[in-house]
Amino acid sequence: MKKHKKQRSLSTKLSLWTVLFAGVIFIAAHGVFFNESRLAVQNAAIENATRILDNTVLRVDNILTQVKVATDNTDWLITRHLDAPDSMFVYSRRILQNNPNLNGCSISFEPFYFSERGQYFSAYSQNVGGVIRTTQEGNDHYQYFSMDWYQLPKLLERPCWTEPFVDFNPEGFSSNDMIISYCKPIRDREGEFIGTIAVDLSLEWLSQTISAVKPYPNSYTIMIGKGGTFFVHPDTTKLFYQTIFTQTMLEPDSAITDLGHAMQAGEQGYRELVIEGENSFVFFKPLGDTGWSVGLVCPAHDIFGGYYRLINTIIGIVIVGLLLMLMSFSSILTKQLEPLEELAWQAEEIASGNFDEELAESNRNDEIGKLSNSFRHMQQSLVTQMDELKHVNEQKGRIEGELKVARDIQMAMLPKIFPPYPERSDIDVFGQLTPAKEVGGDLFDFYIRDEKLFFCIGDVSGKGIPASLYMVVTKALFRTVSSHEASPEKIIYDLNEVLSHDNDSNMFVTFFAGVLDLPTGRLHYCNAGHDAPLLIGHTGAGLLPVDSNLPIGVMPGWKFSRQETMMDPDTTIFLYTDGLNEAENISHQQFEMTRVLELARSMQQQNDFKPMSIVKQMTESVRQFVGEADQSDDLTMLALQYTKHQENLTYQRSLTLTNDLKRVPRLNTFIDEVCEANGFDMAATMQINLAIEEAVVNVMNYAYPKGTKGDITIETKANKSELSFIISDTGKPFDPTAKAEVDITLSAEDRSIGGLGIHLIRQIMDHINYERVDGHNILTLIKKLGK
Amino acid sequence: MEVKINNQDGNATAQLIGRLDTPASQEISGDFETLAQYAAGTIILDCTQLEYISSSGLRLFLSLRKAAAAKGGKVIVKSINKDIRSVFMMTGFLNLFEIQD
Numbered sequence: 078m079k080k081h082k083k084q085r086s087l088s089t090k091l092s093l094w095t096v097l098f099a100g101v102i103f104i105a106a107h108g109v110f111f112n113e114s115r116l117a118v119q120n121a122a123i124e125n126a127t128r129i130l131d132n133t134v135l136r137v138d139n140i141l142t143q144v145k146v147a148t149d150n151t152d153w154l155i156t157r158h159l160d161a162p163d164s165m166f167v168y169s170r171r172i173l174q175n176n177p178n179l180n181g182c183s184i185s186f187e188p189f190y191f192s193e194r195g196q197y198f199s200a201y202s203q204n205v206g207g208v209i210r211t212t213q214e215g216n217d218h219y220q221y222f223s224m225d226w227y228q229l230p231k232l233l234e235r236p237c238w239t240e241p242f243v244d245f246n247p248e249g250f251s252s253n254d255m256i257i258s259y260c261k262p263i264r265d266r267e268g269e270f271i272g273t274i275a276v277d278l279s280l281e282w283l284s285q286t287i288s289a290v291k292p293y294p295n296s297y298t299i300m301i302g303k304g305g306t307f308f309v310h311p312d313t314t315k316l317f318y319q320t321i322f323t324q325t326m327l328e329p330d331s332a333i334t335d336l337g338h339a340m341q342a343g344e345q346g347y348r349e350l351v352i353e354g355e356n357s358f359v360f361f362k363p364l365g366d367t368g369w370s371v372g373l374v375c376p377a378h379d380i381f382g383g384y385y386r387l388i389n390t391i392i393g394i395v396i397v398g399l400l401l402m403l404m405s406f407s408s409i410l411t412k413q414l415e416p417l418e419e420l421a422w423q424a425e426e427i428a429s430g431n432f433d434e435e436l437a438e439s440n441r442n443d444e445i446g447k448l449s450n451s452f453r454h455m456q457q458s459l460v461t462q463m464d465e466l467k468h469v470n471e472q473k474g475r476i477e478g479e480l481k482v483a484r485d486i487q488m489a490m491l492p493k494i495f496p497p498y499p500e501r502s503d504i505d506v507f508g509q510l511t512p513a514k515e516v517g518g519d520l521f522d523f524y525i526r527d528e529k530l531f532f533c534i535g536d537v538s539g540k541g542i543p544a545s546l547y548m549v550v551t552k553a554l555f556r557t558v559s560s561h562e563a564s565p566e567k568i569i570y571d572l573n574e575v576l577s578h579d580n581d582s583n584m585f586v587t588f589f590a591g592v593l594d595l596p597t598g599r600l601h602y603c604n605a606g607h608d609a610p611l612l613i614g615h616t617g618a619g620l621l622p623v624d625s626n627l628p629i630g631v632m633p634g635w636k637f638s639r640q641e642t643m644m645d646p647d648t649t650i651f652l653y654t655d656g657l658n659e660a661e662n663i664s665h666q667q668f669e670m671t672r673v674l675e676l677a678r679s680m681q682q683q684n685d686f687k688p689m690s691i692v693k694q695m696t697e698s699v700r701q702f703v704g705e706a707d708q709s710d711d712l713t714m715l716a717l718q719y720t721k722h723q724e725n726l727t728y729q730r731s732l733t734l735t736n737d738l739k740r741v742p743r744l745n746t747f748i749d750e751v752c753e754a755n756g757f758d759m760a761a762t763m764q765i766n767l768a769i770e771e772a773v774v775n776v777m778n779y780a781y782p783k784g785t786k787g788d789i790t791i792e793t794k795a796n797k798s799e800l801s802f803i804i805s806d807t808g809k810p811f812d813p814t815a816k817a818e819v820d821i822t823l824s825a826e827d828r829s830i831g832g833l834g835i836h837l838i839r840q841i842m843d844h845i846n847y848e849r850v851d852g853h854n855i856l857t858l859i860k861k862l863g864k
Numbered sequence: 865m866e867v868k869i870n871n872q873d874g875n876a877t878a879q880l881i882g883r884l885d886t887p888a889s890q891e892i893s894g895d896f897e898t899l900a901q902y903a904a905g906t907i908i909l910d911c912t913q914l915e916y917i918s919s920s921g922l923r924l925f926l927s928l929r930k931a932a933a934a935k936g937g938k939v940i941v942k943s944i945n946k947d948i949r950s951v952f953m954m955t956g957f958l959n960l961f962e963i964q965d
Binding site: 738739741742745759760763764766767770771774821822823824825826828830831833834836837840841 | 883885886887890916917918919920922923926927929930933934946947950951954955956959960
């Protein structure tokens with residue numbers, strides 16, 4: 078729904094703007110046009126009205142002139158025929174006959190001018206419906222010489238027009254019409270005023286004549302007299318009773334007042350003003366020498382009627398046109414922008430994670446087509462990218478998962494139970510490996526076999542997975558080789574032989590292997606290119622001297638040298654990888670051996686060099702040194718503390734035999750006595766006898782080659798907890814513990830004849846330990862007491 | 865150490881008397897070679913009076929057992945005492961021989 082709203086809003090907006098713009102242009106153009114055309118219409122109207130008014134005035138003038146001419150034509154006849162009063166009736170009648178437009182004509186004389194006719198003599202003819210009646214007027218009730226029409230020319234001594242008046246003659250046959258009269262003084266030959274000739278004109282008729290011309294349907298004509306009185310007005314109630322100023326007395330109207338004054342002053346022109354609530358134009362012009370003024374009142378809506386109709390039509394057309402334009406624009410734009418709507422919808426789909434939306438290729442050539450196709454390409458490449466990303470992420474996740482498993486496996490291969498030998502008082506070990514990555518190339522190991530502590534530490538070149546693979550192999554090999562080999566240099570030799578062959582990747586391991594003889598505290602060790610371990614004991618702290626052998630894996634056949642030292646009681650040997658001395662802080666400074674040694678000495682001085690304590694303190698010190706920096710290399714530490722057994726012997730005996738099997742019964746007797754003295758029962762005695770016999774017979778058979786003579790000494794010692802048999806000889810080196818174990822589960826056919834002796838010894842005795850010291854084979858067998 | 869061998873119908877019975885230690889094993893190795901001639905039949909090693917056995921003795925037993933296995937015979941170990949039984953157990957010999965009480 079949202080998308081539709083957006084879409085419509087865009088097309089509507091565009092259409093609205095376009096139409097608005099067009100509208101503004103139309104309004105501006107038409108505004109000018111309307112204004113100009115209004116002026117033109119107004120000018121045309123003024124011209125037209127002026128012309129009509131001129132015509133009207135001209136026509137009225139003609140009528141008035143006609144009256145004057147008729148009068149003037151009669152005037153001289155009267156003057157000539159003053160001697161024949163009755164001829165006046167003829168003249169009066171003749172004027173009317175010659176001018177049917179005239180209403181009446183009176184030829185009146187001063188009282189007693191015609192003495193024979195008495196005081197009154199007025200020959201009066203009147204046109205009543207085309208019939209001319211002629212009478213003698215004037216009597217006591219109608220003393221005509223007091224009338225305006227008689228007095229005005231007499232007083233003015235010139236011809237003049239009367240104001241309109243009611244043609245009223247109580248005796249005669251008056252019409253009660255409003256009339257105006259043209260009056261002219263009659264003079265005798267001496268120029269003496271003797272009477273007046275008055276020709277009447279019906280105002281109604283004049284009015285009809287004036288009003289006959291109507292330029293506009295609602296226009297009308299007015300005529301006012303000198304005093305402003307309406308002589309002609311369509312509203313007859315105003316005639317003679319109201320002036321042009323009457324209305325302004327109630328409601329002051331300067332425009333009307335001004336108009337009135339202009340008309341009274343005999344001006345010609347026009348005024349635009351409001352008359353009776355209607356905007357009107359009044360064109361006015363004086364009427365000859367009468368002092369009257371004719372006005373043509375034209376309502377503005379009449380003048381501009383056509384103009385307004387034109388405007389309305391044009392506005393209508395424009396509005397309808399603009400609306401049509403809006404609709405068609407909107408529709409065209411909507412249609413044109415349809416692909417955009419589609420795009421917007423698809424974009425939303427894609428944004429919501431639905432990348433599989435199929436997009437059609439647009440065949441349009443315009444920008445929208447280009448946009449559509451670009452968008453389509455974008456989507457396709459997005460899909461590809463997302464697929465790749467997904468694939469990469471999956472792979473990464475899998476690799477991370479596998480790395481975690483690898484790490485678990487690697488860590489599980491390391492000794493992790495500390496203290497490892499809680500039951501033993503002579504040895505304490507603590508080790509710790511912190512890989513820089515998930516998996517690492519450091520290793521350490523230790524275990525006790527035959528009262529010897531085998532231990533090693535190593536650092537494979539490189540880091541990560543390649544190093545870890547090599548580490549695993551190295552560690553497994555160490556266990557395998559050392560299970561039957563107690564000389565560290567030989568163990569390392571064997572490791573080197575295996576690892577240096579087919580070493581295509583040129584990996585190598587710096588390695589330190591040690592074998593600590595627990596009964597004696599004698600340490601044999603071999604260092605293959607590894608950092609020298611520290612010895613921390615009661616007498617001080619320092620580096621263990623090491624020979625410079627090659628690392629393992631570099632050169633096959635390298636003869637590794639063995640070194641030897643005696644471990645003083647309570648001494649701790651501390652082994653580490655270069656992750657310790659080469660640990661880097663943010664400024665790439667290394668921890669360095671000086672700090673390691675300093676720390677070791679400080680611990681020595683505080684008499685605090687238990688394995689766990691050393692490792693923890695070293696770890697903490699490095700941690701503080703490194704600070705925020707990433708761990709640069711695997712860090713491994715292994716510390717072993719040796720404490721020699723307290724002897725506290727409760728029993729001691731020895732026997733020396735020659736290497737002759739016939740001496741075995743003597744041995745048996747000796748063992749029986751020892752066992753009896755130490756409280757073993759018959760069965761245990763028999764078994765111990767068996768074990769010692771086997772060990773001694775081994776020496777007789779193997780240490781001394783056939784035909785050579787030698788002694789075998791069996792020394793027995795007992796303390797509170799165990800009974801030891803130390804069998805020593807001076808024969809050739811022979812380590813029975815290095816023999817592989819026999820498999821007692823095999824069938825008779827598959828079993829070898831040999832190996833049973835050492836197997837029985839291991840089964841019967843609690844500990845077995847071999848040492849070659851100063852040309853002696855020393856085999857120690859221990860049986861715990863009270864078992 | 866004394867070995868008394870009785871033979872009949874291709875089978876043999878040997879009475880082992882005394883301590884079969886390492887020197888004794890050398891002494892009686894000829895007797896076991898004799899016994900090996902009956903490897904196709906049943907050889908009974910009567911251990912009623914055997915007091916002690918070392919790995920040399922066990923080797924004699926195993927050699928005889930191998931010979932019998934090669935020739936389709938069998939070796940029966942009869943009446944071993946508790947101590948020797950434990951040695952048999954430690955060495956896996958209990959599984960290699962038919963043990964009779």
